[in-house]
Amino acid sequence: MKIEELLVNETNIELFLLGNEAIARGALEAGVMAATTYPGTPSSEVGDVLSGISRKAGMYFEFSTNEKVAFEVAYASAISGLRSFVFMKHVGLNVASDPFMSSAYTGIKAGLVVMTADDPSMFSSQNEQDNRHYGELAHVPVVEPSNPQEAKDFLIKAFEISELERIPVLFRTTTRVSHMREAVKLGPVKKELFASFFEPDSGRYMTLPSSAYGNKEKLIEKMKRLSPVSDKSDMNRIERYGTGEIGFITSGAAYNSLMDVINMRKLDATVLKLGFTYPFPENLVADFMKQHSKIIIVEELDPILEARTRMVAQIKKIDSEIYGKLDGYFSMSHEYSPDTVEKSLSEILGFNITQHYANVMIEEPAPRPPVLCPGCPHRATFYAVKRAVRMLNLKNVIYSSDIGCYSLGTYEPFNEGDLIISMGSSIGAASGFASATSQPIIAFIGDSTFFHAGIPALINAVHNGEKMLIVVMDNRTTAMTGRQPNPGMPVKASGELATEISIEKIARAIGVEHISNVDPYDLASTLQGITAGLKYHGVSIVIAKRECAILRDQKMRKEKKWITYNVDQEKCGKCMNCVENFSCPAISLQDGGIVINPNLCDGCGVCAQVYVCPFRAIEVANNAK
Amino acid sequence: MQNNIIITGVGGQGVITAGTLISDAAIAKGLKTVMSEIHGLAQRGGSVSVDVRLGNAYGPIIPEGEADALIAFEPMEALRNLKRVGKKTIIIVSTEKLPPISLGIRRMEYPDINEMMENMAENFTIYPVDAKKLAMEAGNYRALNVVLVGVAISTGVLPLNVDDIIRALERRFSGKLMDINMKALQLGIQAIVPGHVETH
Known part of the structure; x- marks a missing residue:
C-alpha cells in the first residue's frame, strides 16, 4: 500500500492496514489538526504515516525532541482549540508523565488523545509496564482497541469522550494490535476548520496550588459523570456463543486469543468485551456477573479489569465465582497466545488439551540475535x-x-x-x-x-x-x-x-x-x-x-554507485579476525575459507582496512551492481 | 475454513512483503485475513517471522501445530520454527545459507545442509528450493520472496491461485520490476518438479 492511499475520502472501501496505519487514518477521520510524537516501537509507524501525509491533509505534525515536549506541544494545541493527538511507546509516557498528570487537572478545550503503545513480551522494549494504570493514576478515561478496525474507530470515539468532559483520554494499544494487519473499512475524513485561539480562561491552565485545589474536585466529578457513559458505550459489548454459560470479561489483544480458543473448542461462552475500560463500566459488569455463576477474566499483564471486577462484586454483594490472575490461573507476564489462554482455561474448566504440535526433537540451531546491519x-x-x-x-x-x-x-x-x-x-x-x-x-x-x-x-x-x-x-x-x-x-x-x-x-x-x-x-x-x-x-x-x-x-542504489568487496583467498592468512572480532553478517566462514556474500555486502570497506584485515586480502569486487 | 501460514527468514529478505502479498491476494478474493509482524530490535539480519491467517481467525498468532505451511527463507530459520509446526504442516525452504555471526565468532561453519533437509524430511513434507538462483535468474536477488510465494502456490497449500497473486503483484509493481516479479513467480511455480519433492 502506498501511504497516499490513506488520504482517500471514500467510505466504501477497505484497505489492508497495520494497526498503526489504521490509527493514522483514524486521526484523519477524527479531524485531528495537530499531532506529535517521539518515535518508539511499537508506535513508530503512526508517525511514519503522518509525516508522509500531514501536509496534504492540512494537519500539523512533528517528531518532537522527546515525549514530554511532544505532549506539551499537543496539549497547547488542544487548549488553543485544535483536536490534538500525541502518541508514544509505553515507556515514553513515563517521560511525558509530568505534564500528562497535571493536564487532567486543567482539562483541555478541543479533544486531546494520548496514545500509549504497550509492549507485552518486550519485543522491542526494556520493560512491559501496563500503562492502563496511568488512567487510574491521572484520573483520565482509558480506551483499549483489539484490532486495527477498532483502533481506527475507537480513536474517533476517544476524541468524542475527550470533548464531552474536556479531559485528555488515554488510548492504549499493544504490539499485537499496533502490528496486526487486517482489512479496515474506512469512514469519512473530517474536514472542519477549527478556529485556533488561546483563551487564558481566568487562569484555568495555571497549575498553582490555589487553582489545582479546586481542579481536583472538578476532575473527580468529570470521571463520575463518565461512568454511566462507559456503561452504555458501544465500545463495550456482549457476544454470545453456544449456550453462553460461562461469562468472560476481556479487552485488547487478549480478546483475540480468547476468541480463537472459544472457536477451536466450541465453548459455551458469553463474552463481555470491554473497549472503554476506565471509568470502569461498573453497572454493566455487575449485571453481567449476576447472569453468570462463573466469570473468567482474560487480560494481558496486570490484573486491572480483574481487580475492579472483584471490587464491584464485593460492593454489590455478587457471589459469582471469579477466576483470573489474582488466584494464579493466568500469568501476570508476557503476551497471551491462543495456546496460553487454552492452557489456563483447561485448568479452570477442567478439560484436556491434545498436543497440536509435532514435537520433533531437532537440535536448536545456532542463535541469530539482532545484529548491526552490514555497513553499519x-x-x-x-x-x-x-x-x-x-x-x-x-x-x-x-x-x-x-x-x-x-x-x-x-x-x-x-x-x-x-x-x-x-x-x-x-x-x-x-x-x-x-x-x-x-x-x-x-x-x-x-x-x-x-x-x-x-x-x-x-x-x-x-x-x-x-x-x-x-x-x-x-x-x-x-x-x-x-x-x-x-x-x-x-x-x-x-x-x-x-x-x-x-x-x-x-x-x-x-x-x-x-x-x-x-x-x-x-x-x-x-x-x-x-x-x-x-x-x-x-x-x-x-x-x-x-x-x-x-x-x-x-x-548508492539510486546513484548506481553500489560496490561490494570480496576476499582474495591467496592473500587471506585465515587469522579469522574479521569473523571473530568484526563480525559483519556479510562475512562468514565456509569450507575453511572466509567469504563475503555479495548480496549482503554494503560496500562500506571498513573490513578491508588493515586494522581488520592485516593481510589486506579484502578487495573491491569487480561485480559492481 | 482456516488457513495458517508462518513465513520466516532473516530481516532484509522480504519476509513481511511476502506476507502482505499473500494477504492482499486473499483479501481481494474475499477471504478474511489477519497478519502479524514482529520486527524485533534489528533493522536487518535478525530472525523475522510473520503469521498469516486466512479464514475465521481472530488473533494474528497461529496456535502451536496449526500452521498449514511454513515458508522459510533460510534453512536455520526453518529449524528454529519447527517447534511451532504440526504434523500436517508442509515446509517450503529456500536452501541459501545465511550464517549468523554467532557461528563465525566461534570459528564455526554452517551445519551440513543436506543433513538438515534429511532430518526435516524424516518428519515433515518438505520442499527445498534454490530460490536464490531462481530470483537471480528472474533478474534480481530481491525477488526471492516472490519465488517462494510461487512455490507455495504450486503446492496447493494456499487457497489462492496464480492469477490471484499476479493481480496482487500488479497492484504493487509496474514496468521492469513487474516483469522481474512475474518471472520470479513463474520460476517459483515451476520449481518443484516430480521427484524433487521429499516426503516422509
Whole structure:
C-alpha cells in the first residue's frame, strides 16, 4: 500500500492496514489538526504515516525532541482549540508523565488523545509496564482497541469522550494490535476548520496550588459523570456463543486469543468485551456477573479489569465465582497466545488439551540475535573502542550504553554494554559511576537520544567535573525506530527545511573542552580520537559521525554507485579476525575459507582496512551492481 | 475454513512483503485475513517471522501445530520454527545459507545442509528450493520472496491461485520490476518438479 492511499475520502472501501496505519487514518477521520510524537516501537509507524501525509491533509505534525515536549506541544494545541493527538511507546509516557498528570487537572478545550503503545513480551522494549494504570493514576478515561478496525474507530470515539468532559483520554494499544494487519473499512475524513485561539480562561491552565485545589474536585466529578457513559458505550459489548454459560470479561489483544480458543473448542461462552475500560463500566459488569455463576477474566499483564471486577462484586454483594490472575490461573507476564489462554482455561474448566504440535526433537540451531546491519557505522566504532581499550590496557571499563541501534553493541563480539536503563541514561549513569568508582567509563549515546535526554545529563557531568569518554554515535537519523528525522538534521517531519542543531556546539557551550570529530569508516582516525579521549582527565567527547547504512544504501542504489568487496583467498592468512572480532553478517566462514556474500555486502570497506584485515586480502569486487 | 501460514527468514529478505502479498491476494478474493509482524530490535539480519491467517481467525498468532505451511527463507530459520509446526504442516525452504555471526565468532561453519533437509524430511513434507538462483535468474536477488510465494502456490497449500497473486503483484509493481516479479513467480511455480519433492 502506498501511504497516499490513506488520504482517500471514500467510505466504501477497505484497505489492508497495520494497526498503526489504521490509527493514522483514524486521526484523519477524527479531524485531528495537530499531532506529535517521539518515535518508539511499537508506535513508530503512526508517525511514519503522518509525516508522509500531514501536509496534504492540512494537519500539523512533528517528531518532537522527546515525549514530554511532544505532549506539551499537543496539549497547547488542544487548549488553543485544535483536536490534538500525541502518541508514544509505553515507556515514553513515563517521560511525558509530568505534564500528562497535571493536564487532567486543567482539562483541555478541543479533544486531546494520548496514545500509549504497550509492549507485552518486550519485543522491542526494556520493560512491559501496563500503562492502563496511568488512567487510574491521572484520573483520565482509558480506551483499549483489539484490532486495527477498532483502533481506527475507537480513536474517533476517544476524541468524542475527550470533548464531552474536556479531559485528555488515554488510548492504549499493544504490539499485537499496533502490528496486526487486517482489512479496515474506512469512514469519512473530517474536514472542519477549527478556529485556533488561546483563551487564558481566568487562569484555568495555571497549575498553582490555589487553582489545582479546586481542579481536583472538578476532575473527580468529570470521571463520575463518565461512568454511566462507559456503561452504555458501544465500545463495550456482549457476544454470545453456544449456550453462553460461562461469562468472560476481556479487552485488547487478549480478546483475540480468547476468541480463537472459544472457536477451536466450541465453548459455551458469553463474552463481555470491554473497549472503554476506565471509568470502569461498573453497572454493566455487575449485571453481567449476576447472569453468570462463573466469570473468567482474560487480560494481558496486570490484573486491572480483574481487580475492579472483584471490587464491584464485593460492593454489590455478587457471589459469582471469579477466576483470573489474582488466584494464579493466568500469568501476570508476557503476551497471551491462543495456546496460553487454552492452557489456563483447561485448568479452570477442567478439560484436556491434545498436543497440536509435532514435537520433533531437532537440535536448536545456532542463535541469530539482532545484529548491526552490514555497513553499519556503529560496528566500526565499537571495533575501534574495543581496540583502543586493549591498546591502553584499561581494566574494568564500565560501558554505559543507551537506547538505539547501538544498544546491540552489548552483544558479542563487542560486549560493550553494561547498563541500559532509560533514554539518555548513558551519560547520567556515567556521572554516577564517575563519582562512585574509579573505573574508566565509556558512555555510548546516539544523536536522537542525545537530544532527547542526554543534554541535562551532560550538563550535570561537566558541572560536577567528572571524568568519562562519551561516544556520540551520530548516524544522522533515529535509526532503530525506522529512520525518522531528529533535530540534528536539516529537515522537519513534513519534509520542509529545518534548523540543524549541532551536537558539537551544544557540547562546547556546556563546557566540554576535549571533542574529536571522526568518521567511523576511517578506522585510523577513529582509533586516534577514541584513544585521545580515553586519556583525557575530564569529560571528553568523540562524535562518530556517519549516516546510517540503510540511508546510505538507498542513495548508492539510486546513484548506481553500489560496490561490494570480496576476499582474495591467496592473500587471506585465515587469522579469522574479521569473523571473530568484526563480525559483519556479510562475512562468514565456509569450507575453511572466509567469504563475503555479495548480496549482503554494503560496500562500506571498513573490513578491508588493515586494522581488520592485516593481510589486506579484502578487495573491491569487480561485480559492481 | 482456516488457513495458517508462518513465513520466516532473516530481516532484509522480504519476509513481511511476502506476507502482505499473500494477504492482499486473499483479501481481494474475499477471504478474511489477519497478519502479524514482529520486527524485533534489528533493522536487518535478525530472525523475522510473520503469521498469516486466512479464514475465521481472530488473533494474528497461529496456535502451536496449526500452521498449514511454513515458508522459510533460510534453512536455520526453518529449524528454529519447527517447534511451532504440526504434523500436517508442509515446509517450503529456500536452501541459501545465511550464517549468523554467532557461528563465525566461534570459528564455526554452517551445519551440513543436506543433513538438515534429511532430518526435516524424516518428519515433515518438505520442499527445498534454490530460490536464490531462481530470483537471480528472474533478474534480481530481491525477488526471492516472490519465488517462494510461487512455490507455495504450486503446492496447493494456499487457497489462492496464480492469477490471484499476479493481480496482487500488479497492484504493487509496474514496468521492469513487474516483469522481474512475474518471472520470479513463474520460476517459483515451476520449481518443484516430480521427484524433487521429499516426503516422509
